Amino acid sequence: MTSEYYNQDVHGPFDLFDAGDLELESGGKLRGLKLAYATFGKLNAEKSNAILFPTWYSGTSKILELAYVGPGRALDTDKYFIILVNQIGNGLSSSPSNTPAPFNAAAFPQISIGDDVRAQYRLVTEHFGIKRLALVLGGSMGAQQSWEWAARYPDAVARVAPIAGTARETAHNRLLAQTFIEAITNDPAFDDGWYADGAVHRGLRAHARVFAASGFTQKLFNTRGWAGLGFTDTEDFVAGFVENHFLPQDPNNLILLARKWRDADVSRLAGGDLAAALGRIKAKTAVIATDEDVFFPLEDIEAEQKLVPGSALKRVSSVWGHLALFGVDPAWNSAVDAILSGLLATPA
Amino acid sequence: MTSEYYNQDVHGPFDLFDAGDLELESGGKLRGLKLAYATFGKLNAEKSNAILFPTWYSGTSKILELAYVGPGRALDTDKYFIILVNQIGNGLSSSPSNTPAPFNAAAFPQISIGDDVRAQYRLVTEHFGIKRLALVLGGSMGAQQSWEWAARYPDAVARVAPIAGTARETAHNRLLAQTFIEAITNDPAFDDGWYADGAVHRGLRAHARVFAASGFTQKLFNTRGWAGLGFTDTEDFVAGFVENHFLPQDPNNLILLARKWRDADVSRLAGGDLAAALGRIKAKTAVIATDEDVFFPLEDIEAEQKLVPGSALKRVSSVWGHLALFGVDPAWNSAVDAILSGLLATPA
Numbered sequence: 001m002t003s004e005y006y007n008q009d010v011h012g013p014f015d016l017f018d019a020g021d022l023e024l025e026s027g028g029k030l031r032g033l034k035l036a037y038a039t040f041g042k043l044n045a046e047k048s049n050a051i052l053f054p055t056w057y058s059g060t061s062k063i064l065e066l067a068y069v070g071p072g073r074a075l076d077t078d079k080y081f082i083i084l085v086n087q088i089g090n091g092l093s094s095s096p097s098n099t100p101a102p103f104n105a106a107a108f109p110q111i112s113i114g115d116d117v118r119a120q121y122r123l124v125t126e127h128f129g130i131k132r133l134a135l136v137l138g139g140s141m142g143a144q145q146s147w148e149w150a151a152r153y154p155d156a157v158a159r160v161a162p163i164a165g166t167a168r169e170t171a172h173n174r175l176l177a178q179t180f181i182e183a184i185t186n187d188p189a190f191d192d193g194w195y196a197d198g199a200v201h202r203g204l205r206a207h208a209r210v211f212a213a214s215g216f217t218q219k220l221f222n223t224r225g226w227a228g229l230g231f232t233d234t235e236d237f238v239a240g241f242v243e244n245h246f247l248p249q250d251p252n253n254l255i256l257l258a259r260k261w262r263d264a265d266v267s268r269l270a271g272g273d274l275a276a277a278l279g280r281i282k283a284k285t286a287v288i289a290t291d292e293d294v295f296f297p298l299e300d301i302e303a304e305q306k307l308v309p310g311s312a313l314k315r316v317s318s319v320w321g322h323l324a325l326f327g328v329d330p331a332w333n334s335a336v337d338a339i340l341s342g343l344l345a346t347p348a
Numbered sequence: 349m350t351s352e353y354y355n356q357d358v359h360g361p362f363d364l365f366d367a368g369d370l371e372l373e374s375g376g377k378l379r380g381l382k383l384a385y386a387t388f389g390k391l392n393a394e395k396s397n398a399i400l401f402p403t404w405y406s407g408t409s410k411i412l413e414l415a416y417v418g419p420g421r422a423l424d425t426d427k428y429f430i431i432l433v434n435q436i437g438n439g440l441s442s443s444p445s446n447t448p449a450p451f452n453a454a455a456f457p458q459i460s461i462g463d464d465v466r467a468q469y470r471l472v473t474e475h476f477g478i479k480r481l482a483l484v485l486g487g488s489m490g491a492q493q494s495w496e497w498a499a500r501y502p503d504a505v506a507r508v509a510p511i512a513g514t515a516r517e518t519a520h521n522r523l524l525a526q527t528f529i530e531a532i533t534n535d536p537a538f539d540d541g542w543y544a545d546g547a548v549h550r551g552l553r554a555h556a557r558v559f560a561a562s563g564f565t566q567k568l569f570n571t572r573g574w575a576g577l578g579f580t581d582t583e584d585f586v587a588g589f590v591e592n593h594f595l596p597q598d599p600n601n602l603i604l605l606a607r608k609w610r611d612a613d614v615s616r617l618a619g620g621d622l623a624a625a626l627g628r629i630k631a632k633t634a635v636i637a638t639d640e641d642v643f644f645p646l647e648d649i650e651a652e653q654k655l656v657p658g659s660a661l662k663r664v665s666s667v668w669g670h671l672a673l674f675g676v677d678p679a680w681n682s683a684v685d686a687i688l689s690g691l692l693a694t695p696a
């Protein structure tokens with residue numbers, strides 16, 4: 001089942017970059033790491049027009065392409081060289097689901113946001129020879145990676161736009177991510193990660209349902225905001241949209257990603273001092289928050305934004321809440337495009 | 349285990365009212381229904397000083413007593429005769445956990461908010477001979493029962509104060525209640541409700557954790573708002589406070605209550621017309637909403653309040669969100685007491 005989902009037909013075309021062996025922050029090693037990525041537009045001679053856009057939880061480069069990239073968009077394929085990179089564990093890059101034994105499935109090492117960003121740095125600098133990215137952006141876990149990029153490699157990031165995500169996980173967000181993990185691991189078919197393909201469908205459905213109950217807004221459900229997508233009632237929407245999204249995915253992959261999400265913390269770049277870590281950022285910074293977001297509330301995002309010198313907080317709004325990221329609300333996407341266009345037009 | 353929890357030592361003293369056989373809205377019958385209740389203060393000669401206060405999800409009359417009742421409080425035991433009534437299925441009144449075979453456990457019939465209120469009406473009118481209650485109030489599922497009382501028996505309710513709850517479930521709230529149910533039923537030890545006592549502890553913990561992630565506010569976790577209760581970190585608080593609350597309870601009881609919560613709908617008193625159903629209310633009505641409540645958002649509560657002629661919306665606030673109801677935030681309780689005192693002082 002998962003092989004019918006994680007492939008070029010569904011998510012491609014994408015390329016694979018051999019990032020070699022990666023020493024992990026956890027102390028282990030990921031051998032022969034492959035990063036799946038897709039590019040759009042052309043890299044100019046000065047290599048000054050590159051944009052890096054890593055994926056969010058359970059997403060691949062394909063949804064980023066469909067929702068954010070194109071001529072006339074902020075991520076304009078006529079002007080920029082856009083690299084959509086799949087985070088480790090998402091099923092296209094090296095993941096529990098596509099790694100041969102002995103490091104497959106539950107034996108795949110735990111990855112951190114910092115591991116991802118160090119691997120992406122190899123792709124950007126070694127493969128493409130880019131010294132400084134015009135923009136790094138991402139939503140949710142993509143925002144976590146964007147924060148990490150700007151704080152870890154301040155000279156390599158001209159502009160950064162973390163969307164709907166924080167640099168350091170809050171206590172509540174950690175608890176929320178943990179409930180997503182437990183919805184899967186509580187399914188006895190999960191069997192410590194040594195399940196047969198497709199066996200954990202109950203856990204994946206449970207995960208989808210707790211995700212849906214907090215990922216969207218109350219108003220979306222109460223005003224039948226999903227009707228424009230052709231769904232007929234709450235159950236039809238939750239099954240047809242959210243369970244449909246998660247059911248073909250691999251449980252170990254999702255758990256790896258959710259743990260990475262849960263444990264994200266840029267402050268460890270400065271010994272636990274978040275202000276010092278964010279103070280390292282040299283990029284022009286537009287921090288984008290969705291007012292209705294329950295996963296990453298405005299208040300928490302704003303508290304971090306204030307720690308970044310010269311940054312701007314940009315508020316957007318959607319009845320889709322956190323999951324407006326999916327590209328389901330054209331008005332939200334237009335507002336984000338306008339912010340990104342403004343940021344890209346700012347000399348940096 | 350459950351017998352060590354649902355008893356007079358933990359939740360008493362309480363009395364049992366034999367409500368007889370109750371024809372259920374679902375079409376079935378509950379035989380020999382017992383309602384557990386506790387009273388405080390004295391009923392006056394005119395029987396005009398009675399207050400009815402039904403329980404919320406997973407609560408008993410004891411927590412209502414501890415958090416809301418006493419001399420000098422709005423529910424002043426020197427002035428009022430206060431009846432704290434346990435809803436059907438809460439483990440003290442007739443419930444899956446305390447009913448003998450064949451109607452025990454999973455064979456206990458499904459109850460509605462309307463069934464509860466009709467049974468409580470017998471207690472109030474037949475047992476106490478009260479024709480008109482000075483006040484009906486309740487929080488969360490208690491608010492659902494309060495709404496039902498005011499709309500079903502408009503001449504028997506002088507004042508009503510639904511706190512943090514709606515008269516008709518919204519689509520989102522239904523989904524949320526369903527995730528609580530599924531957290532329990534997804535535990536294979538649940539076994540369609542035919543588990544051994546204590547066997548469903550994993551499901552009860554999962555239920556507690558998804559409940560905690562949405563029942564409180566993000567800010568409570570992120571600012572360690574639980575520190576005043578002696579907890580040391582997020583896990584300690586979630587286990588020590590929330591899991592500790594649910595673990596001794598009976599899974600079938602909780603599921604019965606959550607289904608009752610999920611399906612509450614006063615509009616059925618007027619053929620599905622909510623405005624008509626709420627238009628029946630003659631009571632002086634103070635609708636109380638907690639600004640930070642995610643279970644029952646201010647917006648949804650206000651939409652219903654506007655349908656009640658002459659009613660007032662009263663907003664309160666707490667970092668504890670919906671679960672401020674528990675009596676953990678003295679400022680919230682003081683604000684609610686002031687609203688209730690004002691309502692009780694209003695001629696009706």
